[in-house]
Amino acid sequence: MTRTITHQLDPDLDLVLERIVDVPPNLVWAAWTKTEHLKKWFTPAPWQTVDCEIDLRPGGIFRTVMRSPEGQEFPNVGCYLEVIENEKLVWTAALKPGYRPQNAAPGVPVFTAVILLEPHAGTKYTAIALHADEEGAKKHASMGFHDGWGKALDQLVTLAKTM
Amino acid sequence: MTRTITHQLDPDLDLVLERIVDVPPNLVWAAWTKTEHLKKWFTPAPWQTVDCEIDLRPGGIFRTVMRSPEGQEFPNVGCYLEVIENEKLVWTAALKPGYRPQNAAPGVPVFTAVILLEPHAGTKYTAIALHADEEGAKKHASMGFHDGWGKALDQLVTLAKTM
Numbered sequence: 454m455t456r457t458i459t460h461q462l463d464p465d466l467d468l469v470l471e472r473i474v475d476v477p478p479n480l481v482w483a484a485w486t487k488t489e490h491l492k493k494w495f496t497p498a499p500w501q502t503v504d505c506e507i508d509l510r511p512g513g514i515f516r517t518v519m520r521s522p523e524g525q526e527f528p529n530v531g532c533y534l535e536v537i538e539n540e541k542l543v544w545t546a547a548l549k550p551g552y553r554p555q556n557a558a559p560g561v562p563v564f565t566a567v568i569l570l571e572p573h574a575g576t577k578y579t580a581i582a583l584h585a586d587e588e589g590a591k592k593h594a595s596m597g598f599h600d601g602w603g604k605a606l607d608q609l610v611t612l613a614k615t616m
Numbered sequence: 617m618t619r620t621i622t623h624q625l626d627p628d629l630d631l632v633l634e635r636i637v638d639v640p641p642n643l644v645w646a647a648w649t650k651t652e653h654l655k656k657w658f659t660p661a662p663w664q665t666v667d668c669e670i671d672l673r674p675g676g677i678f679r680t681v682m683r684s685p686e687g688q689e690f691p692n693v694g695c696y697l698e699v700i701e702n703e704k705l706v707w708t709a710a711l712k713p714g715y716r717p718q719n720a721a722p723g724v725p726v727f728t729a730v731i732l733l734e735p736h737a738g739t740k741y742t743a744i745a746l747h748a749d750e751e752g753a754k755k756h757a758s759m760g761f762h763d764g765w766g767k768a769l770d771q772l773v774t775l776a777k778t779m
Contacts, residue, residue: 511698543675
């Protein structure tokens with residue numbers, strides 16, 4: 454009953470960032486799952502993550518508040534779906550905590566994020582954003598998915614090396 | 617990591633059917649999770665469920681095709697979220713299989729379904745439909761949630777007694 458699912462990627466609907474990083478999976482996992490760590494790397498500077506709430510179980514809340522350099526705040530609430538320590542983390546913005554459906558905010562592409570960690574002289578890190586349609590995937594790409602998630606990962610690695 | 621979540625109900629957003637039925641939880645579970653059973657009870661007659669696909673794991677597909685008495689077919693695709701044998705089944709129409717976000721069909725309220733089974737001289741059966749907003753909950757109620765799910769449960773119980 455607890456077999457996990459393999460994600461079949463669709464190049465028209467999914468955005469993928471894959472990279473080898475020179476920190477082990479358990480530190481990448483800690484950076485993703487402890488609020489005190491996540492706030493330090495999650496948003497590419499000069500943006501900041503000023504608040505974060507993590508209830509690390511399927512159905513649990515994943516909430517962040519990002520602040521722009523101009524001081525505007527952007528709250529996000531999502532729901533964890535799969536939590537496999539040091540291996541796989543899945544959450545979605547399509548649901549609120551407790552699996553309640555959530556209406557999309559205007560102009561914001563709704564996605565499910567899949568983070569995969571594999572030991573590989575460090576970690577083979579794969580971040581996938583799954584979208585409902587091509588429009589959402591294109592919008593997310595044009596908003597800077599690859600650059601933004603890549604810069605955030607650089608920040609994560611820098612932080613992990615201090616842990 | 618596998619603690620399950622307790623569902624905090626909101627009377628403005630949730631629809632609930634709660635009933636004691638005189639068949640044991642394992643038969644109710646079988647009726648919900650085996651395609652050959654589900655097709656026999658899932659849709660209140662004279663509607664029919666003419667096709668069904670079940671991949672019983674978090675992220676797996678739950679697909680049905682309902683047929684109206686006039687012969688019009690209504691396909692539905694959703695995604696399982698929690699699968700706890702004989703106790704709890706959760707799926708959502710907000711996601712496709714593999715947790716991909718899914719756009720709502722026009723006019724159809726998107727909901728997450730939570731089915732809870734407790735041993736109780738038979739089964740204490742609780743079916744909950746969680747909605748994003750009051751509009752969705754009201755629409756689902758006006759479409760006949762209580763009557764429809766109640767009649768389907770009657771059909772389930774009749775079937776379970778033949779198993």
